Amino acid sequence: MTASTGETRGEKKERTRRSILDSALVLCEDSSLVALSLRQVAKEVGIVPTAFYRHFDSIEDLGLALVDESFVSLRAMLRAIRRSDGTVPTFTEIVDRSVVTLEEHVHRHRGHFRFIARERAAGPPAVKARIHHEIQLCERELATDIARLPGTDHWSAEDLHVLSGLIVTAMVATAEAIVDAGGRPEAEKRVSDVARTQLRMVLIGALSWKSEP
Amino acid sequence: MTASTGETRGEKKERTRRSILDSALVLCEDSSLVALSLRQVAKEVGIVPTAFYRHFDSIEDLGLALVDESFVSLRAMLRAIRRSDGTVPTFTEIVDRSVVTLEEHVHRHRGHFRFIARERAAGPPAVKARIHHEIQLCERELATDIARLPGTDHWSAEDLHVLSGLIVTAMVATAEAIVDAGGRPEAEKRVSDVARTQLRMVLIGALSWKSEP
DNA sequence: AGTTTCGGTGTACGCATGTTCACTCAAAGC
DNA sequence: GCTTTGAGTGAACATGCGTACACCGAAACT
CATH class of the missing domain: 1.10.10.60 (Homeodomain-like)
Structure with missing residues (x-):
């Protein structure tokens, strides 16, 4: 043209x-x-x-394509977090690296994260379903990652998934908050500090958690 | 007429x-x-x-009225949870009562909860802002409640608010999940079981939490 | 009794919407 | 070189939208 x-x-x-x-x-x-x-x-x-x-075919069809595209970048982020370089990291290190990576990726893919946050709750049914499914996949992957960490040997599969669900929920909320911070550095720093603390609290709770036999 | x-x-x-x-x-x-x-x-x-x-004046104005109305019922729920009858409850009791109450109220006010969950992310800016503000109020109230529990004396105000933010986030997610369960009892039971476990994990973490001096 | 107030009516407007259909015209395939 | 393919065109349609305006009629007020 x-x-x-x-x-x-x-x-x-x-x-x-x-x-x-x-x-x-x-x-x-x-x-x-x-x-x-x-x-x-x-x-x-x-x-x-x-x-x-x-x-x-329709706006809804377009929406499904946008969901797929968004989760490609999200998956890239999760892979980056997972690359733990062999060295056995402390929980604090895991937490800090995760939050920093999230912050960075939300910053780079602000549009996608905003889109997912919105349409997850308000999109057309097919779009909502696809997003929900993708998030469940994230939870499952996180659960298998957690299972590899020391100290979770005696956990039931059920409890693992419950914990990863909690973490994913917190991270989704954090991503929304970072987006809402609108790029102002001090607001973003506050959000990520809160997220770090929350993740530590959850992990401390998880470490002293005993699965029922 | x-x-x-x-x-x-x-x-x-x-x-x-x-x-x-x-x-x-x-x-x-x-x-x-x-x-x-x-x-x-x-x-x-x-x-x-x-x-x-x-x-x-407009659909947006209508939306603001719906937000107010929704949070009236939500506040009623929170008040119900807070009515702890003088007896010092165990954490397990608090958790169980909270989840049961939430489940009951989501069931009774399904429309309102759906509305809030959607418009929180997708509504007109003014509506989103009002919802955000109301949720922050809930977090603040929860923080003062937690401060009254034994074992949180040495907590900083900051950490209290971080914890209540985490709990509110988890509860919002739980409410959404209950709504999505669509009234099917077995799905709802699964959701509330998960919520109970998650809340216990968080509280266990919180109990072993030490504020930095 | 007379007047005002005000929910609700009915018409009319200019504009945006999704979808249809017959079309162009250059790249791709033969 | 001739034909096919297919992304993009442009006009047309029925329908739905927000809002302006003049109006009605019964309750509320004086």
Whole structure:
């Protein structure tokens, strides 16, 4: 359209698709997917409304793609936290590294985190379900990670999952709070300090936890 | 309109207002306030669209009223939990009573809890701010309650608030999960069992917590 | 009894929405 | 070189939206 550069057809389509995803993420920033119109997106992207259908069946379909995309970056974050470099870390180290990593990634992918936080509660049913499912996957992965830590040998699978659920809940809330901090450093620091303390409290509780036989 | 019974003007207005609030709560059940139109509400209530303005300035204004209403019932719940009858309860007793009370109230005010869970993340800015403020009030009240428990004498005000923030976060998540359980008893039981365990973990951690001097 | 107040009505407006359909026109495939 | 494919176009539609305005009629006030 703009440039006559050698650009394969598939590449151009992919560019438009990206543009739609990005514009949608920005446009529903203050409201929700359920209040986002196909025409708004099309106008922002610079295509005619009907061209939207070449890429997505509906706004809901677009939403599912955004969920997938968001969780790709989230998974990258979790992998980064998990890379513990062989050295057996103290709990404090785990906590500090986790919170710092979270803070960093929320900062880099603010749009995605905002999107997930919103649509988790307010999105179309299919979108909500997908998000819920992905979060459950995170809980499961965290549970297996915790099981590898020393001192959790006598834990039941049930208790492991309960604990990881609690931690994930706290981390989700922390991510929301960091997003709400809006980039102001002092507000973000307060949030991450609180998160660190909360995680330590939970882990201290977990260490003295005894599974019922 | 329907009945020619002796009904004062103010009473009738109040009835219509209630009807608007109730209808709005139902209509935005699957979507959000930001996707709710004045005309939908008017049609559901059985009045003409312009009559809406006799009661609220806008949908956002309606939303604020719904927030207030929701937190009235929430406050009632918290008061019920707090009524600890003089006898010094064990932590287990506190936990069990709290979760049971929460479960009961979510069941009774499902609509309100759903509304808060959604609009907290997706509502119009003013609505989000009001909800955020009300939740902070809950955290503060919980903090002063915790301060009255034995074993927390050496805690700093900061740590108290961090702990109550964690507990409130967990309880909000629990409330959402109960709502999502959709009334199926076995699902609800699973959720409340998890919540009980999580609260115990947190409290055990809190008991062995030492404030930094 | 006369007047005011005020929920609720009905019409009308300009604008945005999702979706349809027939189309262009350049890259891709033969 | 000719044909096919398919992303993007542009006009048209029925419907829904928020809001403005003049109006009604019964309760409330004087």
